[in-house]
Amino acid sequence: MNGLRKRRGYTAAAAAGAGLVLVLTACSGSDDDGGSGDGASSTTDCTAYEDYGDLSGKTISVYTSIVDPESQQQIDSYAPFEECTGAKIEYEGSREFEAQLPVRLQAGNPPDIAYIPQPGFLKSIVEQYPDVVVPAPQAVIDNANEYYTEGWVNYGTVDGTLYATPLGANVKSFVWYSPTAFEENGYEIPTTWDDLIALTDQIREDHPDVQPWCAGIESGDATGWPATDWLEDVVLRTAGADVYDQWVNHEIPFNDPQILEALGTVGSILKDSERVNGGWGDVTSIATTPWNEAAQPIPDGACFLHRAANFYQANWDESLKVAEDGDVYAFYLPGKTEDDKPLLGGGEFVTAFADRPEVQAFQAYLSSPEWANKKAEVTGQGWLSANNGLDPALLQSPIDKLSFDLLTDDSYTFRFDGSDQMPGAVGADAFWKQMTAWIAENQSDEETLDNIEAAWPQ
Structure with missing residues (x-):
């Protein structure tokens, strides 16, 4: 399972979808002309697209790991650009994206645009293919500086040069719960870590037959990744953002005492049989409980708390209302104090491998509020952007709106998913596997971190 799908929480339907190649044609205001279907509109205001110029007859290729059914939402979001400029977007989604993109670059057959799912992958692409990847043009730089926080801009920057801007985004620092159960029991949303433990x-104490937390880290070949998110979130809370950055960049060892302390804090929940695994079994059941099913005992009262990203909303039964006054909802995973507001998240980045005017124009469109708003409009729910020009009224899901508020609030200190920034041998291998052994085999904290540190490439 590649990094983008594991992080964005693709559903079973998405996993079943095959890779696809779809060629879009420009729109002239009618769906009868072979255009992008309901993504286009005869009433599109093209004023914001005038600077892109007339791109009739031009084609831009896009390569990504976003496959069916999510791919159609991407395709529909390009319709205004095609309609207003006359360009065509050739879209190719592949579940083998991360393996095949380097192959294509090596063979001299790069796409015009690729959606890179991790900053670490972007950095390796820039280092290995410096003459192939293209720095962002000025229009993209301007959009990045105007519509994104400095942190997001930095994640698309390598050695001082901006190469990529964010596409979608997600927030991981959430705890899912039942508003009804909280109201019935008189529980309040915690605002500090100590409040959460209390x-x-x-x-x-109130429910001696129930373990408060439920968790699951089973995810096929990617089993263990939800546990890495736990540790990353807690490192931000116990050690702070600066130490987190040092850890992710291996400026301190993976088994640094500060990381050991953080893992112990995670273990105070995930390895305490009195606190976990409500509705599923003992501590070891976490390793075999599918991550996308782990919170299902919450509506029945078999557990009360589950840490998972905003994209977990796609896994609730359709009969459940996901809202602050609904059947299930999520609150921000608190920091040490109310003023300490670390925020863990992820996303994808738009990277170019050609500098033709039409490619630069499309890259600028993807970094603009116009694209973010169109994407939100055609998606419905389960997607958001860190672009502060996004109209939050277009976000139909309450949890998406909450996520957007957190992402664009400067009082929160955002950090990108740590394992997605680490070398593949660590972030997508040893880290997953050792966290699984930590739970399934009751491997010690010290051995777990030592084994991951030993896997770091020399």
Whole structure:
């Protein structure tokens, strides 16, 4: 499972979808002309697209790991650009994206645009193919500086040069719960880490037959990745953002004492049989519980708390209302204090391998509020952007709106998913596997971190 799909929480339907290649034709205001279907509109205001010029007869190729059914939402979001400029977008989605993109670059057959799912992957592409990847043009730089926080811009920057701007985004620092259960029991949303632990213990006291937390890290070949998110979130809370950056960049060893302390804090929940695994079994059941099913005991009261990203909303039964006054919802995973607001998340980045005017224009469009708003409009729910020009009224899901508020609030300190920034041998291999052994085999904290540190490429 590649990094983009594992992080964005693709559903079973998406996993079943095959890679596809779709060629879009320009729109002239009618769906009868072979255009992008309901993504286009005869009433599109093309004023914002005038600077892109007339691109009739031009084609831009896009390569990504976003496959069917999510691919259609991407395709529909390009319709205004095609309609207003006359360009055609040739879209190719592949589940083998991360393996095949380097092959294509090596063979001299790069796409015009690729959606890179991790900053670490972007950095390796820039280092290995410096003459192939193209720095962002000025229009993209301007959009990046105007519509994104400095942190997001930095994640698309390598050695001082901006190469990529964010596409979609997600927020991982959430705890899912039942608003009804909280109201019935008089529980309040915790605003500090100590409050969260006090709530955990209160739930256990009030419901002695229930473990308050439920968790699951089973994810096929990617089993273990939800546990890495736990550690990353807690490192931000116990050690702080600066130490987190040093850890991710291997400026301190993976088994640094500060990381050991953070893992112990994670273990105070995930390895405590009094606190976990409600509705599923003992601590070891976390390793075999599918990550996308792990929170399902919450509506039945078999557990009360589950840490997972905003994209977990796609895994709730359609009969459940996901809202602050609904059947299930999520609150921000608190920091040490109310003023300490670390935020863990992820996303994808738009990277170019050609500098033709039409490619630069499309790259600028993808970094603009016009694209973000169109994408939100055609998606419905389950997608958001860190672009502060996005109209939050277009976000139909309450959890998406909350996520957008957090992403664009400067009082929160955002950090990108740590394992997605680490070398593949660590972030997508040893880290997953050792966290799984930590739970399934009760491997010690020290051995777990030592084994991951030993896997770091020399």
